[in-house]
Amino acid sequence: xxxxxxxxxxxxxxxxxxxxxxxxxxxxxxxxxxWYRQFPKQSLMLMATSNEGSKATYEQxxxxxxxxxxxxxxxxxxxxxxSAHPEDSSFYICSPRTSGSTDTxxxxxxxxxxxx
Amino acid sequence: TQLLEQSPQFLSxxxxxxxxxxxxxSSVFSSLQWYRQEPGEGPVLLVTVVTGGExxxxxxxxxxxxxxxxxxxxxxxxxxxxxxxxxxxxxxxGDYKLSxxxxxxxxxxx
Numbered sequence: 001x002x003x004x005x006x007x008x009x010x011x012x013x014x015x016x017x018x019x020x021x022x023x024x025x026x027x028x029x030x031x032x033x034x035w036y037r038q039f040p041k042q043s044l045m046l047m048a049t050s051n052e053g054s055k056a057t058y059e060q061x062x063x064x065x066x067x068x069x070x071x072x073x074x075x076x077x078x079x080x081x082x083s084a085h086p087e088d089s090s091f092y093i094c095s096p097r098t099s100g101s102t103d104t105x106x107x108x109x110x111x112x113x114x115x116x
Numbered sequence: 117t118q119l120l121e122q123s124p125q126f127l128s129x130x131x132x133x134x135x136x137x138x139x140x141x142s143s144v145f146s147s148l149q150w151y152r153q154e155p156g157e158g159p160v161l162l163v164t165v166v167t168g169g170e171x172x173x174x175x176x177x178x179x180x181x182x183x184x185x186x187x188x189x190x191x192x193x194x195x196x197x198x199x200x201x202x203x204x205x206x207x208x209x210g211d212y213k214l215s216x217x218x219x220x221x222x223x224x225x226x
Contacts, residue, residue, distance in 0.1 A: 004158075032212065043204060043216045044159070093158050097212065105214060107151075107158035 003027050006094055006108040013084055014116055020080045021111045023094030029074035030096030034105065035067075038091040050077060084115040119143055120207055122217035130225050132194050137220045139205035140187040148188050149214070150179055151204040159204055162190075195224045 003026040013019050023033065032051050036044040048069050050056035056069040066088075068080040077096070081088055094108040121140045129135055139148070147166045151159035163172050165181035165188060172179045176199075178191040192199055202221050206214040 006158075034213070041221070043219045044206075045216075046213060049213065091156075095214075105149075107160070110156070110158045112156065 004094065004096060004106050004108040006092075006111050008111060009109065010112045010114075012114045012116065015085050016083055018080055018082045019084055019113060020078055021092055021094075021113075023077045023079070023096070023108050025075050025096045025106070028096075028098050028106075030077070030098060031074060032097040033069075033071050033077040034095040034097065035069060035077075035079050036093045036095060038093060038110075044093060047079075081113065084113070086115045089113055089115045119209070119215040120205055120217035122203075122205055122220050124220060125218065126221045126223075128223040128225065129195055131196060135192050135195055135222065137190045137203050137205075137222070138187070139189065139207075139217050141207065142186065143207070143209055144185050145207035146185075146210050148181060148185070148205060148207045150188070150190050151206065153202040153204060153219075192222075195222075197224045197226045200224050 005024045007022045011019055034049050035047045037047050038044050046059050047062045048056045048058045050069050050071040052071050052074050058064045066082055071077040091110050091112050093110045095105045097105045123138050127135055147164055149164050150162045152162055153159040163179045168183045168185045170181040176193045180189045200223050202219045204219045205217040
């Protein structure tokens with residue numbers, strides 16, 4: 001199967017700081033990147049969708065100025081949580097989608113963010 | 117409100133028993149996926165179903181897609197402790213965004 005990496009896998013930061021999460025598709029090109037957030041014992045909630053070279057589209061209730069998404073290349077996308085607060089503590093998962101695929105998305109291993 | 121309703125939310129069974137997880141919606145999906153997720157990891161794709169009435173088997177797992185492409189089920193035969201995990205169904209309504217069900221936490225006791 002396709003290989004997707006996320007870095008870091010875990011991060012602990014102080015309230016008010018910013019955290020950048022990287023997502024790389026290692027053996028394919030991702031024209032579309034989805035970013036999800038998952039709270040404990042809950043399902044995945046879509047935060048935003050980005051296409052390479054374009055601005056991300058955010059889901060309702062997700063602050064675009066707080067969660068900065070960059071999809072500068074077909075193999076790399078980043079999510080920056082700015083001025084993080086404890087309520088931002090969650091499991092963040094990227095999900096790249098290849099062009100021409102038939103509705104199958106690949107998922108990264110996730111990043112556990114804990115904001116103190 | 118979730119587009120996809122999964123049931124049950126929790127399932128705890130003894131090793132060797134069978135189990136079924138259901139995924140229902142009032143919407144029609146062009147495709148539906150089932151994933152299994154372990155704590156601290158991303159979801160891993162188990163199967164994709166695209167045709168109404170389709171049945172797919174993956175060893176002890178059997179997946180069905182409803183005739184109207186609104187519902188699906190996952191059946192595990194002779195469950196093993198290694199089947200423990202969070203099972204998620206996710207549907208694509210045609211806009212390339214996956215909508216996830218709330219998930220079913222399955223625990224198989226040895």
